[in-house]
Amino acid sequence: DAGITQSPRHKVTETGTPVTLRCHQTENHRYMYWYRQDPGHGLRLIHYSYGVKDTDKGEVSDGYSVSRSKTEDFLLTLESATSSQTSVYFCAIRGQGADTIYFGEGSWLTVV
Amino acid sequence: GQQVMQIPQYQHVQEGEDFTTYCNSSTTLSNIQWYKQRPGGHPVFLIQLVKSGEVKKQKRLTFQFGEAKKNSSLHITATQTTDVGTYFCAGAIQGAQKLVFGQGTRLTINP
Numbered sequence: 001d002a003g004i005t006q007s008p009r010h011k012v013t014e015t016g017t018p019v020t021l022r023c024h025q026t027e028n029h030r031y032m033y034w035y036r037q038d039p040g041h042g043l044r045l046i047h048y049s050y051g052v053k054d055t056d057k058g059e060v061s062d063g064y065s066v067s068r069s070k071t072e073d074f075l076l077t078l079e080s081a082t083s084s085q086t087s088v089y090f091c092a093i094r095g096q097g098a099d100t101i102y103f104g105e106g107s108w109l110t111v112v
Numbered sequence: 113g114q115q116v117m118q119i120p121q122y123q124h125v126q127e128g129e130d131f132t133t134y135c136n137s138s139t140t141l142s143n144i145q146w147y148k149q150r151p152g153g154h155p156v157f158l159i160q161l162v163k164s165g166e167v168k169k170q171k172r173l174t175f176q177f178g179e180a181k182k183n184s185s186l187h188i189t190a191t192q193t194t195d196v197g198t199y200f201c202a203g204a205i206q207g208a209q210k211l212v213f214g215q216g217t218r219l220t221i222n223p
Contacts, residue, residue, distance in 0.1 A: 031209065040121070042200060042215035043155065050209055058210065090154060099143055099204045101211060103154040 003027045004104035006091050012110045019078040021107050023091030025071075031094040032074040033101065034058075034066065036087040043090065049074055081111045116203045118214025126222050131188040133217035135201035142206040144177055144184045149216070150197045188219075196221050 003026035013019050023032060033048040035058075045058030047066040055066050063085060067075045078085055091104040115138045125131055135144065143162045147155040159168055161177035161184060168175045172195075174187045188195055198218045202211040 033210065035213075040215065042118075043213040045210055045212075048210055056209075099211070100145055100157050100160055101202075102157065105154050 004091060004093055004102065006089075006104040006107045008107060009105065010108045012112060013081050015082060015111055016080050019081050019109065019111075021076045021089055021091075021109070023074045023076070023104060025074075025093050027093070027095075028071055029093040029095045030071075031101075032068065033092040033094070034064075034074065034076045035090045035092060035103075036060065037090060037106075038087050046076065046089075078109075081109075083111050085109065086111045116201060116212045116214045118201055118217060120217055121215060122218050122220075124220045124222065125191055127193060128190050131191050131195070131219055133186050133199050133201075133219075135184045135203070135214050137182045137203045137212075139203075139205060140181050141203040142181075143204045144181075145202045145204070145211065146175060146184075146186055147200045147202060147213075148197050149200065153197075155200055191219070191221050193221050193223055195219060 005024045007022045031050055034046040035043045037043050044060045046060055046064050047058055049055045049068040052068055065077045089107045092101040094101040118135045143160055145160045146158040148158055149155040159175050164181050165179045166177040172189045176185045184201055198216045200216045201214045204211050
C-alpha cells in the first residue's frame with residue numbers, strides 16, 4: 001500500500017450537520033486528491049491539492065471545502081451535509097514526476 | 113471540459129469467455145492508465161500506456177493505446193472468477209495535475 005489512511009472509514013450523519021473526512025499519508029507526496037464514487041458516475045474529482053495550502057476545485061466541488069495545513073494531511077469538509085452527499089469517498093496521492101495515483105481504502109458516508 | 117467515455121458500463125460473461133472494455137477521450141492524452149476495483153475495495157493501479165499505438169500485456173490482460181492517443185482498450189482472455197470487479201481507465205493531459213476517469217466497466221462472471 002501507499003501509506004494512505006482515511007478516517008473515519010464509515011459514518012452515518014444527519015442532514016445539516018458538518019462532517020470532516022481525513023486523509024493521512026506517510027510518504028511525503030505532493031499531490032493529494034478527494035474523489036467520490038457513485039453508481040453510474042464512476043470516480044469524480046471533488047478537490048485536489050498540489051502542496052501545503054495549495055488547493056483547487058475538481059468537477060463536483062459544490063458543497064465541499066478542503067484544507068491542507070501540512071503535507072501529510074488533506075481534510076475534506078461537508079459544511080452542511082445533504083442526502084445527495086451520501087457516497088463513498090476516496091483519497092488518493094500522487095508523487096511529483098509521476099502520473100499514477102494510489103487510492104486509500106475509502107470512507108463510506110451516509111447522510112440521513 | 114475533458115471527458116473520458118468508457119463502454120460498456122456492465123458486462124456479464126461466462127467463465128472462460130473473453131472480455132473487452134473501451135475508453136475514448138475527447139482530447140489527446142499524454143498517457144492513459146487502467147485501474148481495477150474489486151467489490152468493496154478501492155481502485156488499484158494496473159498499468160500505464162504512454163506511446164502512440166502501444167500494446168502491453170499482463171498475463172491474460174492486453175492493453176492498447178490508440179494511434180491518435182485518444183482511445184484505449186483492455187482485453188481479458190479466458191476470464192476467471194478472480195477477474196470480477198470494475199475496470200476504470202483514466203486519462204492524463206500534458207501538464208495537467210489531475211486524471212480524468214471513465215465511468216468504469218463492471219465485470220461479473222458466471223462460474
